[in-house]
Amino acid sequence: MATQIDLSTWQRAEHFSFFKDLANPYFSVCVRIDAGELFTACKQSGQSFYLACLYALLRANNSYQPVCHRIDNNQVWLCDKIEINAVQLDEQNLFKISYLPYAEGFAEFSEKGKIAFETAISQSFFSEQFNSIEGRLNCIHVSVLPWLDFTGFSHATPFGEQNGIPKFVFGKFDKQLGTMPLNIDVHHGLMDGFHVAQFVNVLQQEMAALAKSLL
Numbered sequence: 001m002a003t004q005i006d007l008s009t010w011q012r013a014e015h016f017s018f019f020k021d022l023a024n025p026y027f028s029v030c031v032r033i034d035a036g037e038l039f040t041a042c043k044q045s046g047q048s049f050y051l052a053c054l055y056a057l058l059r060a061n062n063s064y065q066p067v068c069h070r071i072d073n074n075q076v077w078l079c080d081k082i083e084i085n086a087v088q089l090d091e092q093n094l095f096k097i098s099y100l101p102y103a104e105g106f107a108e109f110s111e112k113g114k115i116a117f118e119t120a121i122s123q124s125f126f127s128e129q130f131n132s133i134e135g136r137l138n139c140i141h142v143s144v145l146p147w148l149d150f151t152g153f154s155h156a157t158p159f160g161e162q163n164g165i166p167k168f169v170f171g172k173f174d175k176q177l178g179t180m181p182l183n184i185d186v187h188h189g190l191m192d193g194f195h196v197a198q199f200v201n202v203l204q205q206e207m208a209a210l211a212k213s214l215l
Contacts, residue, residue, distance in 0.1 A: 005076040019189035036178020041214040060203040079138040096120040153183035
């Protein structure tokens with residue numbers, strides 16, 4: 001599932017060495033993404049907009065190599081088949097974490113996603129599923145704040161965390177503008193602002209392609 005990167009030849013080796021021992025080696029960027037076409041396509045086709053956003057995000061992560069790098073024991077690894085740990089609320093408005101596996105098509109992803117959501121909500125926070133997915137490197141962490149049109153975000157992060165797993169937070173969708181905020185949090189030893197900008201372009205392409213396929 002992962003290939004070790006040779007740091008003696010990796011072009012980012014010096015940057016990785018510089019950032020890896022900082023108290024907080026992560027940086028966060030908040031952007032507005034165009035999601036109007038995807039939102040409309042989901043409404044017309046009866047699909048979940050949240051699952052559609054997750055699928056486009058999954059596709060983008062698996063399509064852009066820099067965001068697939070992870071850190072383990074001070075070594076850099078390139079993960080294959082990135083998957084998703086996502087949150088949803090239960091009846092008490094407490095969030096639970098579900099595991100959404102990789103899927104080639106949206107129909108398969110959506111079906112598995114709905115089952116994952118139901119499973120997570122029906123269990124305690126520290127469930128068997130939670131314990132089975134905790135610590136996996138070939139994943140991304142995704143949350144959503146559909147009530148807030150935010151312009152910045154910070155994450156609760158264990159002191160000294162160095163695994164490099166990217167974190168994403170979707171915000172409130174603006175129906176008039178067709179946009180919504182997306183917070184992206186990545187390890188600076190693995191990515192720079194240039195890479196985040198390139199990733200956002202890939203994500204927008206995946207969202208547009210998915211919207212087209214649903215209509």
